[in-house]
Amino acid sequence: MKMFISALTMTAITGLAACGASDDMDSHENMGEMKKMDNEMDHSEMEMSGSGEVPTGLxxxxxxxxxxxxxxxxxxxxxxxxxxxxxxxxxxxxxxxxxxxxxxxxxxxxxxxxxxxxxxxxxxxxxxxxxxxxxxxxxxxxxxxxxxxxxxxxxxxxxxxxxxxxxxxxxxxxxxxxxxxxxxxxxxx
Structure with a gap:
C-alpha cells in the first residue's frame, strides 16, 4: 500500500512538472506541498488505539x-x-x-x-x-x-x-x- 501511495505521489509530481509551472516559485511550492502530503500520509501508520497503560512516573x-x-x-x-x-x-x-x-x-x-x-x-x-x-x-x-x-x-x-x-x-x-x-x-x- 505504501509503495502504491509513493508511486501515486511520484506520478502526481511528474504530472505537475509536465504541466510546467509558470515560474520556479510555483514549482517549489508544488513540490513542498507534495512532500507535506507525503509526510502526512506516513501518519497513516499511527497506532490510534492503545493499551491504556501509562508510562512509569506519569x-x-x-x-x-x-x-x-x-x-x-x-x-x-x-x-x-x-x-x-x-x-x-x-x-x-x-x-x-x-x-x-x-x-x-x-x-x-x-x-x-x-x-x-x-x-x-x-x-x-x-x-x-x-x-x-x-x-x-x-x-x-x-x-x-x-x-x-x-x-x-x-x-x-x-x-x-x-x-x-x-x-x-x-x-x-x-x-x-x-x-x-x-x-x-x-x-x-
Missing part, C-alpha cells in the same frame, strides 16, 4: 479541565477522522508534551512534527523539560518505527495531556485509549 492531573468520564470535542487533526470527533476522557495527566521529527527505525520516510509524545516517553529522560532542537531517544510506539528512534524536539509545552476514546468521523471506527491530545485540543460540547 502523574494524574489533580484538577483537569476535563475529568475522567467527561466528553469533549477534539479540535486537533493529527489524523484524518479525528477533528470534530466526540471524545470520552479516559485519563488526564500533568506533563510536558513534545512535537518531534524523526527518522523511523524501520527505514520509513522521515516524520515531521509528530504530535505528541510526552516527557515520560523519552529514554533516560532528564528531570528538566527538553527544549526545541534537543535530540532525544523515543520509547513510545505510537507509530511503526517510532520506538527507539532518535528525535529532534520541535516544540515543548507544559500541559495536561489526555488519553481519549473516540469514534473516527470519517469511518466510524472506534478508537480506544488514544495517546495523546493536549488540553487546548479539546473543547466542551
Amino acid at each position: 502523574e494524574a492531573s489533580e484538577n483537569p479541565t476535563f475529568e475522567v468520564g467527561d466528553t469533549a470535542i477534539i479540535t486537533a487533526d493529527h489524523m484524518e477522522g479525528m477533528k470534530d470527533a466526540k471524545a470520552t476522557i479516559v485519563g488526564a495527566f500533568e506533563t510536558v508534551a513534545y512535537s518531534i521529527s524523526y527518522d523511523p527505525t524501520n527505514g520509513g520516510q522521515r516524520v515531521e512534527n509528530h504530535k505528541w509524545i510526552i516527557h515520560e516517553e523519552i529514554q533516560d529522560a532528564t528531570d528538566e523539560p527538553y527544549k526545541t532542537g534537543d535530540e532525544v531517544k523515543v520509547k513510545a510506539d505510537h507509530m511503526k518505527g517510532m520506538d527507539g528512534a532518535i528525535a529532534t524536539i520541535d516544540s515543548a509545552e507544559e500541559t495536561t495531556v489526555y488519553m481519549v476514546d473516540f469514534e473516527m468521523t470519517t469511518t466510524g471506527d472506534k478508537v480506544k485509549n488514544h495517546k495523546w491530545v493536549t488540553e487546548d485540543e479539546l473543547t466542551k460540547q
